[in-house]
Amino acid sequence: MIIKVLFFAQLKDVFGIGERTIEVQQGRTVGEFVRFLFEETGVSRLKELPILYSVNEDFADENRELKDQDTLALLPPVAGG
Amino acid sequence: MYMTDQPIAVEAFLKEKPSASCGASVHFIGTVRNHQEGRSVRKLYYECYESMADKQIAAIVGHAKRTYGVDRIRVLHRVGWLEVGDVAIVIEASSSHREEAFTACRAVIEEIKKKVPIWKKEVYEDGASEWVLCAHSLEVIP
Numbered sequence: 001m002i003i004k005v006l007f008f009a010q011l012k013d014v015f016g017i018g019e020r021t022i023e024v025q026q027g028r029t030v031g032e033f034v035r036f037l038f039e040e041t042g043v044s045r046l047k048e049l050p051i052l053y054s055v056n057e058d059f060a061d062e063n064r065e066l067k068d069q070d071t072l073a074l075l076p077p078v079a080g081g
Numbered sequence: 082m083y084m085t086d087q088p089i090a091v092e093a094f095l096k097e098k099p100s101a102s103c104g105a106s107v108h109f110i111g112t113v114r115n116h117q118e119g120r121s122v123r124k125l126y127y128e129c130y131e132s133m134a135d136k137q138i139a140a141i142v143g144h145a146k147r148t149y150g151v152d153r154i155r156v157l158h159r160v161g162w163l164e165v166g167d168v169a170i171v172i173e174a175s176s177s178h179r180e181e182a183f184t185a186c187r188a189v190i191e192e193i194k195k196k197v198p199i200w201k202k203e204v205y206e207d208g209a210s211e212w213v214l215c216a217h218s219l220e221v222i223p
Binding site: 013049073078080 | 132136158196197198212215
């Protein structure tokens with residue numbers, strides 16, 4: 001199945017891209033996929049940078065199972081307002 | 082809907098009157114300050130995940146209206162490059178009486194700071210720049 005992954009702020013900088021379309025194994029959770037993504041790209045996960053996730057614009061936790069055509073966003077700590 | 086990449090016209094925002102049943106309008110105007118934790122800030126960049134940010138702000142506004150019983154809440158947040166002194170956000174909460182309007186306005190800005198996918202990169206006088214990690218946004222990390 002195919003999902004779209006969005007990167008913002010610090011994560012856009014370290015991944016060098018704002019958006020990627022990636023083929024994912026059926027049944028993968030957000031947490032499993034994100035671990036795979038960091039390993040596959042060789043990007044180091046910064047301890048001081050906790051990441052939240054959203055799937056299709058709603059916050060999601062690591063146990064959320066990804067579905068075909070989902071949009072997963074990796075969200076660094078926010079700083080608006 | 083709640084985000085703009087254009088300078089915020091504060092006067093025009095303030096001119097929009099609430100309904101005749103409202104006896105109080107509280108406005109919050111957030112501007113870019115020239116310092117952060119001892120460093121001189123020259124300008125900053127707001128990035129957002131616009132579709133999700135709109136959705137989150139709509140949920141925050143809806144929740145605040147229900148919780149505090151206010152008549153109207155408006156929010157406009159700027160994104161892109163901002164200079165020191167530029168307006169970053171304006172909020173209006175209007176209600177029959179001042180107490181609910183004050184409380185709702187405060188609640189909305191606090192929730193926006195914690196939950197809306199907007200990020201801020203500061204550029205300092207020495208030319209260095211970095212993405213800001215706010216303590217309040219880390220509160221929601223599970």
